[in-house]
Amino acid sequence: MYSVKEAFYSLQGEGAHAGRPALFCRFTGCNLWSGLEKTRSQSDCQFCDTDFIGTDGQNGGKFRSAELLLKHLDALWPAQQEYKYVVFTGGEPALQLDDALISTMKQAGYTIAIETNGTLPLPQGIDWICVSPKTNKPLVVTKGNELKLVYPQHHLLPNQFETLAFDHFYLQPMDQSHLTANQIPLQDTQAATLNYCLAHPRWRLSLQTHKMLNID
Numbered sequence: 001m002y003s004v005k006e007a008f009y010s011l012q013g014e015g016a017h018a019g020r021p022a023l024f025c026r027f028t029g030c031n032l033w034s035g036l037e038k039t040r041s042q043s044d045c046q047f048c049d050t051d052f053i054g055t056d057g058q059n060g061g062k063f064r065s066a067e068l069l070l071k072h073l074d075a076l077w078p079a080q081q082e083y084k085y086v087v088f089t090g091g092e093p094a095l096q097l098d099d100a101l102i103s104t105m106k107q108a109g110y111t112i113a114i115e116t117n118g119t120l121p122l123p124q125g126i127d128w129i130c131v132s133p134k135t136n137k138p139l140v141v142t143k144g145n146e147l148k149l150v151y152p153q154h155h156l157l158p159n160q161f162e163t164l165a166f167d168h169f170y171l172q173p174m175d176q177s178h179l180t181a182n183q184i185p186l187q188d189t190q191a192a193t194l195n196y197c198l199a200h201p202r203w204r205l206s207l208q209t210h211k212m213l214n215i216d
């Protein structure tokens, strides 16, 4: 059974594929936070910008098989158009993405991407792996296509990730506009991030362009 909070067709807003049309499948649940505001300050990830509780979002639901989920998702791709690209996110998609769903999506022509916190093992066959570290718990996914660190996180410094086997290294300014406590204005985290990139050219800036465009 797959639990999906929401699914939508939009543009990848972040990282190396920013601007690319993509189907997003947002799975329910995460291993680093319950998603309940009352537990945010005690959780392993305290700045999450996403509601991943339940199955009540747009095109959300429970799916008994990979075939049923494929059918549901594929209906959101523009008719008769190729270049099919699906981004599995969440919540933490590594809790639910499995071999059956990967092979079913591939048979239907999809290139498969994942947005993961990197603390759980991944199935084989994912075409684009984006790891976004959150805690000092050991990273299980130490290679992939892009490492996209939300910046700044005081306990995580960019240089501790630079030697990992990723093709691209991005810093993404921490958005805190959804938080009630201890806010640093977004323009300040943006300035800190771009200044870090200018001083450390191993890193590139990733902006959450979907928020600027006011799209999903």
Ligand SMILES: C[S@@+](CC[C@H](N)C(=O)[O-])C[C@H]1O[C@@H](n2cnc3c(N)ncnc32)[C@H](O)[C@@H]1O
Pocket: 030, 047, 048, 049, 050, 089, 090, 091, 092, 093, 115, 116, 117, 131, 132, 134, 148, 150, 172, 173, 174, 175, 176, 208
């Ligand atoms: C909501 S997470 C879901 C996927 C996975 N659990 C993860 O953390 O990578 C999707 C992306 O949004 C980023 N993100 C979450 N909260 C953010 C925030 N407040 N500001 C900037 N990026 C954020 C995450 O780092 C991750 O790259």
Ligand SMILES: Nc1nc2[nH]cc(C(=O)O)c2c(=O)[nH]1
Pocket: 010, 011, 012, 013, 014, 024, 050, 089, 090, 115, 210, 215, 216
């Ligand atoms: N447009 C858009 N791009 C995204 N890239 C990663 C996202 C995510 O929440 O995982 C996301 C998202 O929520 N929307």
Ligand code: SF4
Pocket: 030, 031, 032, 033, 045, 046, 047, 048, 049, 050, 052, 090, 091, 092, 117, 134
């Ligand atoms: S790991 Fe990802 S989904 Fe989980 S709380 Fe953090 S940002 Fe949100």
Ligand SMILES: [Mg+2]
Pocket: 049, 050
């Ligand atoms: Mg998002």
